[in-house]
Amino acid sequence: MKRIFSAGNVALFLCISVTGLWALWGVSELFHEGWYAPFEWLFYLLPALGSLAITLIALTYPRVGGWLLIGIGVIFYGWVLASIAARLGLSLISVLAWFPVSGLLVVIGILFLRWEPHAQTESRPARRLGYLLATGIPLLIGVGFAIEPAIRVANRVDDGNYGTxxxxxxxxxxxxxxxxxxxxxxxxxxxxxxxxxxxxxxxxxxxxxxxxxxxxxxxxxxxxxxxxxxxxxxxxxxxxxxxxxxxxxxxxxxxxxxxxxxxxxxxxxxxxxxxxxxxxxxxxxxxxxxxxxxxxxxxxxxxxxxxxxxxxxxxxxxxxxxxxxxxxxxxxxxxxxxxxxxxxx
Known part of the structure; x- marks a missing residue:
């Protein structure tokens, strides 16, 4: 049980959760707001792809990934809150709403730093399973939520007449x-x-x-x-x-x-x-x-x-x-x- 809830496993679970949230957001937005020009929609998948890349780096090099996550979390969370404060005024709701995909990165980074001394003892099958879960679960989330909007967009009516x-x-x-x-x-x-x-x-x-x-x-x-x-x-x-x-x-x-x-x-x-x-x-x-x-x-x-x-x-x-x-x-x-x-x- 202690092995299951090790710092590395908890960090991996949280990374997968963050990547999955970005995958869900990206798929929703690319069909909602971004589906109007070739490759424009790829922009909305960048957060999920970036989160996945950092996860894979942290699994391979826990110390490098840990500090990377802490730095990105601090900068991104600070930028988000500053932007919200300037436009809408800061509130507890906005602080909590953005924490899972920004401030939480700091917590994950600390967990990877704690896991680093023990990372080399992890078995190769366990490491491969980590890579598989980190990649496969967000991919399944993205594909699963893309099916309905993809069908809807493919069947939109466009008669080509944009005049009066x-x-x-x-x-x-x-x-x-x-x-x-x-x-x-x-x-x-x-x-x-x-x-x-x-x-x-x-x-x-x-x-x-x-x-x-x-x-x-x-x-x-x-x-x-x-x-x-x-x-x-x-x-x-x-x-x-x-x-x-x-x-x-x-x-x-x-x-x-x-x-x-x-x-x-x-x-x-x-x-x-x-x-x-x-x-x-x-x-x-x-x-x-x-x-x-x-x-x-x-x-x-x-x-x-x-x-x-x-x-x-x-x-x-x-x-x-x-x-x-x-x-x-x-x-x-x-x-x-x-x-x-x-x-x-």
Whole structure:
């Protein structure tokens, strides 16, 4: 029993657990956020591959691996907490949530250092079993969780038409802007809402005006009134090909409910509607990242809407039946917007 719970075995078990968590995260994200360009999805597997490489190094050279794990754990955990504190403010939940895949590395490193004096006495079959478990278990986790999303992604509908589209949703019919300045990514809600506020454009408006908009402060955040008066869609040309310097009043930002009701699955409306709260929304079928609303192989998987969620946050819609909220000053390459107008306008 004492042999089973040796420092080396405990360290190996924890390493496998960390690698397995990264494998699960990587597979989930590569099909959720990363499946839009050749080899782009490999980025999401790097944490699991890195964790596996360090595990194998530590099994072969426990002292080297131990110090490597301690150093990486301290640096990575510190960086994660500093990033969270700067953007969202540090909380006990965030500290505990990131510990298993960052701070825990320090503990594992110490265990490998304690095991090092006894490592040379381990039998070759035991060492081979360690390599097999360290590689095989995360691989099984990754493959197992990849089956369903791989089948789903392989069956997505993409008609190749990314131009102006009319979408008849669940009780709402709208014209959606073509790919271009009216359907773009990497824009914050503040930038969208304040586009037309002189000087016209996105520049300098990421953090609102005068630039103090964050999770803990609403100072400078764009408002619903700003969105209605200055939003970028108002400046989109009639054909959706360019942003003008003066408002055209053809296009507008969609509401949260309009985006939800326009979600599709295999070319048909998915029967979704917004219940007024963030979270998973009621749908008759689960929508997917498909045309005519989405471009399956584009980075965008979240669309900003015109609605405020709080004094600091705004609503966005995920392609799969979910409404989320985020700080109005936070932008992502996977989050964008798409302008709309009524039929016949």
């Amino acid at each position: 589209r009319q979408i008849a949703g669940n009780g709402v019919t709208l014209i959606w802007a073509p790919a271009g300045p009216g359907w773009a990514a990497s824009v914050t809600w503040n930038e969208l809402a304040l586009y037309g506020l002189p000087p016209v454009g996105f520049a300098g408006k990421t953090d609102g005006l005068p630039g103090g908009c964050n999770l803990t402060s609403s100072a400078g955040c764009a408002t619903t009134q700003d969105m209605q008066r200055y939003n970028a869609c108002l400046y989109l040309s009639t054909d959706g090909s360019r942003l003008e310097t003066t408002a055209q009043y053809v296009w507008r930002m969609p509401t949260t409910d309009e985006v939800m009701r326009s979600l599709v699955y295999h070319g048909e409306q998915a029967g979704c509607a917004w219940n007024g709260q963030a979270g998973v929304q009621p749908c008759t079928s689960r929508p997917d990242k498909e045309t005519p609303l989405w471009k399956p192989r584009a980075p965008i998987i979240y669309l900003w809407t015109a609605a405020e969620a709080s004094t600091q946050e705004a609503y966005y819609v995920v392609y799969h039946d979910t409404v989320g909220t985020d700080v109005r000053s936070f932008g992502l390459g996977s989050r964008g917007f798409r302008c709309v107008h009524e039929v016949g306008r």
